[in-house]
Amino acid sequence: MKAAPDPTSRLRAMGRAFADRNYRLFFAGQGVSLVGTWMTRLATGWLVYRTGGADAAWLLGAVSFAGLAPTFFLGPLAGVLVDRWNRHTVLIVTQVLSLLQSAALAGVAFAAGPGPGTVWLVAALSVFQGIVNAFDMPARQSLLVEMIARREDLPNAIALNSTLVNGSRLIGPAAAGAVIAAAGEAWCFVIDAVSYLAVVAALVAMRLPKRDRPRTAGSIRAHLIEGMRYAFGFAPIRALLLLLALVSFAAMPYSVLLPVFAAVVLGGGPHTLGLLSAASGVGALTGALYLASRRSVLGLGRVIVIATVALGSGLVAFAQSEAVWLSAGLLVLTGAGMMVQMAAANTLIQTMVDEDKRGRVMGFFGMAFQGAAPFGSLLAGWLAGAFGVQAVVTGSGVIVIGGGLVFATQLPRLRRAARPVYARLGILPEAPDGVSAATEQAHGARA
Template sequence: MKPLRQISIFHSFQNRNYRIFFAGQSVSQIGTWMQRTAISWLVYSQTHSTFMLGLTIFASLFPSFLLSIFGGVVSDRFNRHKVLFITQGASMIQSLILTILILTDHYSVWMVIILTTFLGIINAFDVPARQPLVNDLVKNKEELPNAIALNSAMVNLARLIGPALSGITLEFWGAGICFLINTLSFGAVLISLFLLKLPEYKPKTKQKKVVTELVEGFNHLKNHPTLRTVLLLLTGMSLFVIPYDTLIPVFAKITFHGNASTFGLISSFIGLGAICSTLFLASLKPGTDLKYILLINIFILGVGLICFSHITYFPIAMIFVAMAGFGGMTQTTICITLIQVHSDAVMRGRIISFLAMAIFGMLPLGSLLVGAASQKIGPANTILAQGLIALLIGLIFFNFLRADRLKKKDKKVLEMVEDQLIETL
């Protein structure tokens, strides 16, 4: 009989540091999703432009694409714990400025976009430090996939709760209160970082040049086919498929004839599908073929988007948008897990920065592409096309994602043949 820790969905919570970090991040992520939802609604309400929606998301993510590689070097070179104190504190200041501008009604859409750009710069250094830190919070490295899955579940629980709260708050009190709540939520994550008890940080005795460390990271990536292929897959999905949520405010207002609460509700159903996916991943047994599950969920995402695109009956549409949330988050979480597992510890920050570049570089470009395409062919046809592209990407990477499963099958067949030969002899 297997020990409880191997079959419990929450066995990573046995680690004190991970519990504290998880709690602080949970509160902060709800505030973050409230702010994201409020910004999208604010920009669309002021401009009624899908292109401006895409531009806002571009502004929030593209700086991370440009600077994440340097964030990876910082993560590998300095104390990640202290780096997070700085980035989370800076994010709190950004949210506070946004709150003051909105509450005093001294803002323009371009001010919001500039502040969003500033947050993108902060995230370029925050993500490469925060993701590898999870590795340092669990003692038993076999628990890492479970910890990453629970971390994603926490983000997606916030994605479920945050937009719903944001929709209600926008309806009754306005965007400024959403930004104020996000500002206050950073207190939780700063307190959790303060309470962590980590081993004493030992700086590198000899610092290499930044260029040298970047070259080392590229070489590590070049010499590991799994890392390369996973990043290529994630790049394609982030450019052509995942930015479908850029058009959700349009569906809320035009397709479903709703308001801010409708927008928040659709976003929450995406979050519901996403949290179900991460709880599913957290429940998997050690040794499960993650690549094969990734393949299945790419097709789930594609089918969900295709069906959602042209359905105008709200309850049915929410089933398919939840499917899209399930498939989309599963593929992102599995890609993060595969990269963490297959990369060397000394290179992990830089490899995570490549992951961040794949996401933060392609998502903003994809958002611009989606915004422009929707003005030409309409929002419904744009999301239909994204679903078809997801199926195409699944077919392109079909052999890679099934390779491990076929190897195991061949090994099993070989063992059966050997057993039969032994019995015959």
């Protein structure tokens, strides 16, 4: 009779990346900093809404676009430079620049008065932060590998990172609401600026192994072309990036339309909006914890298909719901689907990519994940004015489901393409025929 799984063993597996001192430092510093980041996101929106006047709704979309679009345009170039530079140094610089940006936002907020002048200053600082983030994402994702001594613990580190992001997503906005009510938006930005000191201190305290970085030959343009050919010439990475871009473009914009659902469709107010946002965050946190509990990449291809279809189905059902608690429950599903799809794709890409091209591939990852979303938000806002928010979110869900099903049809081919890479890296044990049996399943269902 098969023994029941040991819950204690599963809990230990969830935290196995903490065995590395460097990762423990990174996790602790990020835990403090991310709460401040989410406080700034909410405070920025409220400051724009408060000072934007009659154009506040349009300005909210414009400021959001200003903060995210640079990743789309600069992500690939940033990835090239991250591969040429010291990733640890790049990440320290991005954190210091983010600290200065938050301090500048605090100065703007302390002096803020009604009118467009304040909003355009906020937009300009959002563009600056977007440029910083374009470099921060590939540097952060690439450095993660250097923090983890055992490559098989990398999926756990990525999942724990996602858990941290979504845990802070629940704490930060609530804290920001209390601070804004008590003292105003400026103090949220001050707290965020101070919080960056924690992650800078953690990065400085790390003792990373010395890695011989080969001398860079060739121009930036040549390296960009090489990275593009590698990322989009290798079928498994190309398929994961395209699916991620589709989901980001079609599904993420629903969050921009949440205020309309809360007020118009569900007949609620700020508390309803808070409930919907929290429900999505709870789902994302649950999905991240599920991934952290997994011991390997075994079966992640199937997991991506299930998560993508669940996300699309949740969006379609949410668009039709007119009951608050049903809508909140469906957003738990969509939040979990979004997080699992994104983090699982990240895990598979990180375990397959060649080390000397990691920064460039993660630049394309940032372009797909963060860069596609603002364009989808702009389109969704325009279509919502013409056809209504329910029709737009329904269409988004159908597109996501279609993308997931197309990806499912490609899994056998992607599995065959990835098989030699996993066998060469020795990430998973070899099957009797010399092929990694786990890799067989890591990219989809058995044929």
